[in-house]
Amino acid sequence: MNAQPDVVIDERLLPPTLSRLRRILRAIGPRKTIALLKARGGTRLKLMHGPLLHGLLGEPSTKLLLDAFPDESEILLPKADKLIAQIRNRVIVAEAGAKSLTEQALEHDLTTRQIINIRHAPEPETGLSPQPDLFDGD
Structure with missing residues (x-):
């Protein structure tokens, strides 16, 4: 069996219903988006500074993510697989x-x-x- 290569998401391939995911991609990039989805996909994610997001994304990317959703306190992340x-x-x-x-x-x-x-x-x-x-x- 072949090892799965790193996934790079081309926004144009996303279904139109995933507008929030497009915002996440634009904010933190494909690699961190995939890491976030693998860790928390299929769950609601509270959008706040703290150890969870800082541990997954680092402080700079956490800030970028929070800035992408200024009026939301949590988002539902799709299941990565x-x-x-x-x-x-x-x-x-x-x-x-x-x-x-x-x-x-x-x-x-x-x-x-x-x-x-x-x-x-x-x-x-x-x-x-x-x-x-x-x-x-x-």
């Missing part, structure tokens, strides 16, 4: 024309069947399935 899978799936679909099934399967540590299913899954926002490719394969 689900978010990472959503982003991975969007990357797979976006690169479908440029990479073979095998290349994508090896790159993402998935089977070619999983890649086919991801490529042909309905878009979450629209519910529409992409047009099937008759020559989808290696």
Whole structure:
């Protein structure tokens, strides 16, 4: 099994419903966002200076995060593994024309069947399935 590479989040790949996550990304960057989501994803996070946020992000990034949410005392953080899978799936679909099934399967540590299913899954926002490719394969 391949080790998972560091995840770098491209904001353009995020579902539109994750506007708060976009604000977090802009404030503290992708690496600290992923660290925050891995540590606290799926929970409510109180937005205040203190040992929890300082320990996770450091004092400068904590200040940037708090400045990004001036009128909120807490936020709900999405679960990291689900978010990472959503982003991975969007990357797979976006690169479908440029990479073979095998290349994508090896790159993402998935089977070619999983890649086919991801490529042909309905878009979450629209519910529409992409047009099937008759020559989808290696």
